Amino acid sequence: MAKSPPSRMSSTLFSDLTTPKLQMRYAATDFIRHLLQHTGAEVSAFRRNCQVSYRLVEQIRDSYDALNKLIENAELTGSWEDYEKYNHAIDPLEELLLKILEVTEPEHKEYLLPVTSTTTLGLFKGFINNWVDHRNNIRTYFDQLRKDEPFKGLVIGSTNDDDEINTAQSHDDRALLQGLLKAIATNLPNVKRENTKLKATQAYQDLQSIVALQSGNPPQDILKEPLRVLTIKYAMIIYGLTELMGLTTDPDSELDGQLYAASVWDPAEKLSTNIHAHLRPKKDENVNLAQLQGMYDVLEKALEGDFSVDMPEAYYQLFKLVGKIGRAYHAQSILLASLCYDAASKFDKDSAIKNNTTRNSLENALVKTIKAFQAAGLSAESAPKGSSQNDVAEKNPAPNDAQPDCATLYGESINVIKKCFSTMSIEPDFDLLERFQDAQTKDQKRVQEVKLRLEKTTPPPVNLMLKVYIKEKSGEPNKSESVKVPQTTRLSYIKWIVEKGLPGTSSICFERHGEATQPAELPLDTKISTLLNADNKECILDVVVDKPKPTNGAQ
The missing domain is CATH 3.10.20.90 (Phosphatidylinositol 3-kinase Catalytic Subunit; Chain A, domain 1)
Structure with missing residues (x-):
């Protein structure tokens, strides 16, 4: 028998997610309070993964209250047990909240797919994977907050039991699928070619039947993991295609041809038909989950076909890395990033050079530069205690062979960028290698200057x-x-x-x-x-x- 809906509403409905129930504050939990407020602000704007996220923030808030109560008890009674319990939980809770913020900050802007007039089909996979990753991370972090040490048993009397959470998870997925279905129905008039319109309409009807099979009071959760995820990913693709059709105004454009390609719509039609057949009361025993996943993989691969010459994805990762690099490679990194930007801008704006040859050359330069940046960033992050992230020795500097060979990677990067400039016919008004050597000298000089300033030993405090x-x-x-x-x-x-x-x-x-x-x-x-x-x-x-x-x- 299906689980009946909860007989009473969650207390979350009657109080702000970020407002502690207990009006007490302690400096030891102040970071948690701030992180709670930021997380709650993001979650309150969610349009998907809502029910699980609301309960996640509620659990964080109740954990914050529980920690403050333990601190109060320890102050009043001198209880070692209470002190040990809150002391062991504060740092792990802060770490978990920082991870949660990495998900909630981008997730609050998302809903179906972030399709715009400049979106290419090759981006669909990344958009969809973002939803999968955010969904899984939110649920994983919630489980950790409820069940992992030292949080287990911290919140007493919580209504967030396994059945409640499973219901919330099903509700979130069902709501997203219904939202996608509604958007697809709105987009069907965007499909101009008759043959494609028939296939898009059939995909919509199959999804509509799947949603109808889940209807009832209480809802029937016939979509189990991972078929539930696969169905939503498929609906996202159909929505993205039909949404993009409404944003594409040039019928002779390359994108227009991609949107109506048989290589995309044939596997799309096949997948929806087989998902529906698999879920019908008289299930088609010849169709199993592995086969459905294989059909989806074919559809996903079709979206990544060589339809157009677009900007390499590596470009969008490059500038995220520079801030993690220590001062020993700062000027060199700024130069390499600037040169990559110049090449990417030329590629993006000059259609006369936009071909697979120039794209591959640009991608090689970006990938090589990213590899150098990652090595320099890893070198900074892995610097042992007693040495600086900026290569300024303090007590026990790390041996050179313990760090990535950043100098070699940076040298390879400037050479590949120089080759890319030649391929794309970019003629800068300075010599790339000389400018790179100047940047190396600048970095080395700054590191030495700081070393000299810090050589004098300061007495301990x-x-x-x-x-x-x-x-x-x-x-x-x-x-x-x-x-x-x-x-x-x-x-x-x-x-x-x-x-x-x-x-x-x-x-x-x-x-x-x-x-x-x-x-x-x-x-x-x-x-x-x-x-x-x-x-x-x-x-x-x-x-x-x-x-x-x-x-x-x-x-």
Whole structure:
């Protein structure tokens, strides 16, 4: 028997996803609160994957509340168990939220397919894969938040059980399929060629029958994974084709020919017919899931046919990598990226040179440059503790053979770019190799300059304990603060910090802790290094704020 719909609405419907139920805040969970708010803002704009995402944010919010409650309990009772539980969960939760944001930020802009007048059929696969990846990641992260250590059992009394979540997942997929079906119906008048219109109409009717087979109260979830995903991917392709037909105004264009190609519509018609046959009450036993997947692969491959000479996909990845590269290759990377942009712009704007030869040459240059950028970025990310991401040695610099051979890859990149320029008849007003050597020199010079500045060893910081008293030093301090400061720090700097923390004070007096009843006021020029305790690791000072001025004995 199918599961009945929930008898009561989720509490999410009656409160903001990003508003904690418990009105308490702690600095330890402040990043989580900010990430929760950003995630909730993105999810509130979703048009697909909605129900699962709403519950995901609700689980994050409830986890945030649970952590704050544990912190409160630990403060009130001194419970080691509560301390250990929240302490072990905060960092993993932050990491998970950062991963979730990588999905929710692009996903909130998506719905069916981001088809525009400049879209090519070769982009469909990427659009569809984005939906699959986002859908799977959202569900995976939700499962991790519910079931993985240290989150398991963090939220007590959650309504997000497996049945509830399975229902939400089915609802999301069914809603997206219905949205695609409605859009395809709207787009059918865009199909101008009669033979193709018949096939598009048949595809629509087959999808309509599939949706109808799921109708009922409660809905019948006849589409199981992975057939559910395959059906939605197929519907996305049909929507994309018919949507693009309405945006293509030139019947003699290459794109127009691609949209009506038999190599696309024949496998499309075959797949929809067989999916429908597989799902009918009297199932066609000759059609199995593997065969349906094979039919879809044929259709997907047809979309990637050599219909037109378009911009290499590598171009859209190039500029995402530059910011991850350390200073040792910064100027070289900027130069290579600029040269790739010049070549890509020439290819994009000059139809006279747009052919497979120039495209392949441009792609080779882009791929080679990306490989160099990735190696430099990996070299920076894998820099061990004690060495800098910018090749500035600190204590234990990594051996050269432990890092990718970036210099060789960068040299190969400029040579391939030079060849690309020649193939595309681009004549710059400077020599590419000389300009590249100038960039190398600039990078090396900057690295050496920074090394020289940092060669001087700085003393380790010490712990400074400030015991703050208001007006007079009696009893317990009004406030105590502990900070790490360089040993060379003078009290004038500490005074500035105290003034920032206690605005409106008229005077600040520093005294040695534990001295006589009338200790001498320390000069602001005093260095912390002269005030350290016996082990030279800590300095304790009494700070008297707004201390009354002496009256020379007058009563």
